[in-house]
Amino acid sequence: MGRYVVRRLGQLVIVVLGATMVLFACLFVLPGDPVGQIAGSDKARDPAVIEQLHKQYGLDKPLVVQYGTYVGKLVTGDLGTDYTQSRPVTEILGPKLENTAKLAVAAIVIDIVIGISVGVLAAMRRYSIWDVSATFITTLAIGVPSIVLGMIMQRVFVIELDWFPLIAGDSFEGIILPAFTLAIIDAALVAQLARSTMLEVLRADYVKTAVAKGLPRRTVLTRHIMRNSVIPVVTYLGISFGTLLGGAIITETIFNWNGIGLALIQAIQQNNNPIIVGVVTISVAVFVVLNLVVDLLYAALDPRIRLA
Amino acid sequence: MRGASSAKWVAGAIVIALAATACGGGDDDGGSKGSGKAGGTFRMGITEPVAIDPYNAQESEGILVTDNLFTGLYEPTADGKVNPALATSKKVSKDGKTWTFTIKKGTKFSNGEAVDAESFIRGWNRVAVKTAASDVAYHMAGIEGFADVQSGKAKTMTGLTAPDPYTLQVKLSAPDFEFYIKTTHTVFSPVPKVAGDAKNKAYNEAPIGNGPFKMQGKWEHNKSITLVRNDDYGLTKAHLDKVQIDILNSANGVTLEYQGFESGQYDWARMPTPQLPAAKAKYEPQGEWIQTDTNGMNYLLPITDNGPLKSAKAREAVSYAIDRDAIIKGVFQGMYTKSTTILPPVFTDVYQKDLCTSCIKQDKAKAKQLAAEAGLKPGTTIEVAYNTGAGHEEWIQAVKQQLEQVLGVKVKSTGKPFAELLADQQKPGATGMYRFAWGADYPTPDNFLYPLLDTASINKDENGKVTGDNRGRYSNKKFDDLLAQARATEDQAGRNAIYKQAEKVAMDDVALIPLWNRTQLRLANTKKFDGLKMDFHEDPNLSEITMK
Numbered sequence: 115m116g117r118y119v120v121r122r123l124g125q126l127v128i129v130v131l132g133a134t135m136v137l138f139a140c141l142f143v144l145p146g147d148p149v150g151q152i153a154g155s156d157k158a159r160d161p162a163v164i165e166q167l168h169k170q171y172g173l174d175k176p177l178v179v180q181y182g183t184y185v186g187k188l189v190t191g192d193l194g195t196d197y198t199q200s201r202p203v204t205e206i207l208g209p210k211l212e213n214t215a216k217l218a219v220a221a222i223v224i225d226i227v228i229g230i231s232v233g234v235l236a237a238m239r240r241y242s243i244w245d246v247s248a249t250f251i252t253t254l255a256i257g258v259p260s261i262v263l264g265m266i267m268q269r270v271f272v273i274e275l276d277w278f279p280l281i282a283g284d285s286f287e288g289i290i291l292p293a294f295t296l297a298i299i300d301a302a303l304v305a306q307l308a309r310s311t312m313l314e315v316l317r318a319d320y321v322k323t324a325v326a327k328g329l330p331r332r333t334v335l336t337r338h339i340m341r342n343s344v345i346p347v348v349t350y351l352g353i354s355f356g357t358l359l360g361g362a363i364i365t366e367t368i369f370n371w372n373g374i375g376l377a378l379i380q381a382i383q384q385n386n387n388p389i390i391v392g393v394v395t396i397s398v399a400v401f402v403v404l405n406l407v408v409d410l411l412y413a414a415l416d417p418r419i420r421l422a
Numbered sequence: 423m424r425g426a427s428s429a430k431w432v433a434g435a436i437v438i439a440l441a442a443t444a445c446g447g448g449d450d451d452g453g454s455k456g457s458g459k460a461g462g463t464f465r466m467g468i469t470e471p472v473a474i475d476p477y478n479a480q481e482s483e484g485i486l487v488t489d490n491l492f493t494g495l496y497e498p499t500a501d502g503k504v505n506p507a508l509a510t511s512k513k514v515s516k517d518g519k520t521w522t523f524t525i526k527k528g529t530k531f532s533n534g535e536a537v538d539a540e541s542f543i544r545g546w547n548r549v550a551v552k553t554a555a556s557d558v559a560y561h562m563a564g565i566e567g568f569a570d571v572q573s574g575k576a577k578t579m580t581g582l583t584a585p586d587p588y589t590l591q592v593k594l595s596a597p598d599f600e601f602y603i604k605t606t607h608t609v610f611s612p613v614p615k616v617a618g619d620a621k622n623k624a625y626n627e628a629p630i631g632n633g634p635f636k637m638q639g640k641w642e643h644n645k646s647i648t649l650v651r652n653d654d655y656g657l658t659k660a661h662l663d664k665v666q667i668d669i670l671n672s673a674n675g676v677t678l679e680y681q682g683f684e685s686g687q688y689d690w691a692r693m694p695t696p697q698l699p700a701a702k703a704k705y706e707p708q709g710e711w712i713q714t715d716t717n718g719m720n721y722l723l724p725i726t727d728n729g730p731l732k733s734a735k736a737r738e739a740v741s742y743a744i745d746r747d748a749i750i751k752g753v754f755q756g757m758y759t760k761s762t763t764i765l766p767p768v769f770t771d772v773y774q775k776d777l778c779t780s781c782i783k784q785d786k787a788k789a790k791q792l793a794a795e796a797g798l799k800p801g802t803t804i805e806v807a808y809n810t811g812a813g814h815e816e817w818i819q820a821v822k823q824q825l826e827q828v829l830g831v832k833v834k835s836t837g838k839p840f841a842e843l844l845a846d847q848q849k850p851g852a853t854g855m856y857r858f859a860w861g862a863d864y865p866t867p868d869n870f871l872y873p874l875l876d877t878a879s880i881n882k883d884e885n886g887k888v889t890g891d892n893r894g895r896y897s898n899k900k901f902d903d904l905l906a907q908a909r910a911t912e913d914q915a916g917r918n919a920i921y922k923q924a925e926k927v928a929m930d931d932v933a934l935i936p937l938w939n940r941t942q943l944r945l946a947n948t949k950k951f952d953g954l955k956m957d958f959h960e961d962p963n964l965s966e967i968t969m970k
Contacts, residue, residue, distance in 0.1 A: 150845070159557060161889055162572045166555040198472055200555075206643065273685045280682050281467070281668050367673045372644045376671050380470075383672070383811075385841045 233308025
């Protein structure tokens with residue numbers, strides 16, 4: 115187990131290195147000098163300023179040297195300096211990462227609570243009105259793009275009803291709409307997944323055995339049914355955490371949520387390469403670590419699985 | 423000299439009105455401005471600025487904050503004129519190379535330090551030094567010793583001296599009778615001793631200034647900036663207690679502003695283009711609709727030294743072939759005004775309406791005839807490039823159709839990301855036309871004519887790449903001579919007369935193809951605030967407004 119974790123973490127280093135290398139190469143072939151113009155403006159920078167900035171950012175050196183320097187700093191946790199405000203990337207992305215994490219965690223909580231309870235309810239009361247409407251609503255939720263849902267919710271709950279603040283800030287009310295927008299598709303998928311795996315488990319021999327030997331209904335449900343049907347759901351949630359980062363780009367834009375998704379969009383518009391590389395590096399690392407956590411969790415939930 | 427993509431261009435300020443906590447604090451010691459009440463919180467939103475420290479404040483958003491934190495020698499007015507601020511008098515030598523300003527005595531920075539000639543010299547040197555790598559330092563290029571400071575050879579500009587504590591003497595390396603107009607830019611602000619150098623992070627995030635407002639706390643990046651009234655302000659004091667500026671994301675900031683105004687949380691807002699007619703219908707009758715042509719222009723930029731538009735007649739043919747009225751009506755819902763000049767109408771002293779005869783009305787016959795004379799044959803390919811994602815697709819498409827219909831040419835329109843478009847304009851062998859916009863940094867015609875059209879502004883490097891702002895490579899000795907002559911003329915009226923001649927020379931050559939003016943639209947809460955207007959930088963005039 116310990117060796118397994120170490121090996122996986124070793125993979126993490128390789129994946130992060132690979133990702134930064136590919137990105138570096140891609141950004142290098144883009145036309146236009148990243149500090150050649152003032153962010154978002156038609157105006158060319160003063161040649162003296164360009165020269166000074168090139169020196170400051172090491173852009174006057176060959177790409178290989180730049181990459182070497184970048185990796186060297188990366189090991190110490192330094193992601194470089196951004197091109198528009200000359201602030202350290204870690205200082206810029208730190209609070210944003212925290213915000214995105216808050217949003218993602220809130221979304222996952224919504225996924226779990228809504229998804230699993232709806233799924234379980236639907237499976238237990240199969241073909242009832244509950245089940246049918248759950249299937250209908252979840253299918254609908256999967257079909258509506260989150261950008262549409264987000265904008266409709268913003269229109270109704272913020273502009274018309276004025277229940278939530280337009281600019282989220284740090285308040286608790288501020289996180290509700292964005293988290294819900296981000297979570298809704300996954301929650302619906304989780305509900306459908308939970309329903310189908312549970313139906314499968316309900317028919318399994320060990321459940322019949324448990325019922326036959328007269329275990330109380332509650333024990334059968336929690337110990338045998340739930341534990342077995344939750345495994346695919348956990349796997350799915352682990353993977354979806356990564357896609358949440360992608361969904362965050364849309365949600366954060368709609369609700370002005372100051373996270374890394376928004377930072378990425380703005381950095382791309384401004385050719386702000388250090389931020390782009392920084393966001394991707396962080397996302398890759400988070401994704402790999404989460405996958406590891408999911409695999410470990412998997413083993414904990416299902417003793418039959420042995421990690422080696 | 424600020425050109426821009428629509429994204430930042432349009433980026434004016436948004437005002438999010440907090441349900442005005444009409445805290446009656448602060449007596450109306452502004453006095454002279456009359457009856458309005460003091461107090462009130464003005465909440466507004468902007469997109470994240472590059473800097474709010476005068477050393478690098480550059481776009482509308484950064485300038486909004488810096489301009490309210492600092493007061494310099496002169497100030498620009500919304501209609502393109504210049505008013506004295508801390509300068510009580512100015513004197514220029516006969517040769518136009520030495521300026522002497524007297525500075526108002528007894529004014530202070532918000533930390534109590536006196537604002538004197540030294541504080542101006544300190545502020546200007548701080549911007550000009552090489553290590554500052556300031557994007558706006560070039561405004562000081564005319565000051566003697568600037569080159570040495572920029573190259574790192576010196577730390578202070580030799581041209582700046584203080585014969586006595588309240589007299590600032592500026593020696594220039596070349597005559598410039600408009601130098602005082604340049605000092606309206608925030609880069610010429612004075613700074614206190616605590617400012618340190620340009621890399622002083624603490625000061626960059628919470629500048630201590632001498633303006634009508636001061637910072638409350640520091641700049642919370644991507645979140646907010648809060649200003650409070652400076653009760654020790656040395657000139658006419660502001661009335662508002664507080665300005666709460668939220669920082670919105672640039673991707674949908676405009677939508678958020680408009681929604682905020684609709685829901686009553688904002689006092690000032692831009693609007694998404696599709697919503698304009700609805701917003702106008704609703705808010706114009708209530709007196710909350712502001713529509714102003716500001717100091718910017720939209721052009722097609724023809725490459726004049728290469729390709730199909732090398733001849734002036736070909737460019738005139740293109741200009742005649744475009745139906746501006748139809749595009750403004752069809753694409754912009756009638757919200758823009760057509761432009762018929764190179765200089766914006768806001769420069770009232772030099773404005774020559776209808777100078778561009780080919781801009782007034784589409785004339786297919788004339789366009790065809792000129793094209794034939796110029797050898798712009800049907801079937802010729804004209805490249806038109808624009809930046810994507812900034813709402814230019816539709817009108818470029820319309821221009822393409824009109825040119826193809828009228829002239830029979832083949833228009834190849836290409837959308838590119840912004841950085842790519844700029845790199846493309848600059849590279850040797852560029853051809854055809856580019857979408858282009860320009861705005862002035864200070865109210866003088868020179869700020870359009872010199873950077874955009876003077877031969878010296880082409881500034882090719884050793885590889886033939888254009889490093890200046892004259893991307894059309896327009897070069898005409900007569901024009902250059904007139905500009906030089908204007909720059910050497912002391913008297914403002916005489917100078918303006920020559921600028922008008924120069925504009926005519928460039929217009930006769932169709933060096934730029936004017937399209938429409940930079941018409942700015944805002945929603946403003948005139949029900950709660952008196953005297954709310956758009957200033958020279960397209961921001962609300964925070965230091966002047968009062969509660970009703």
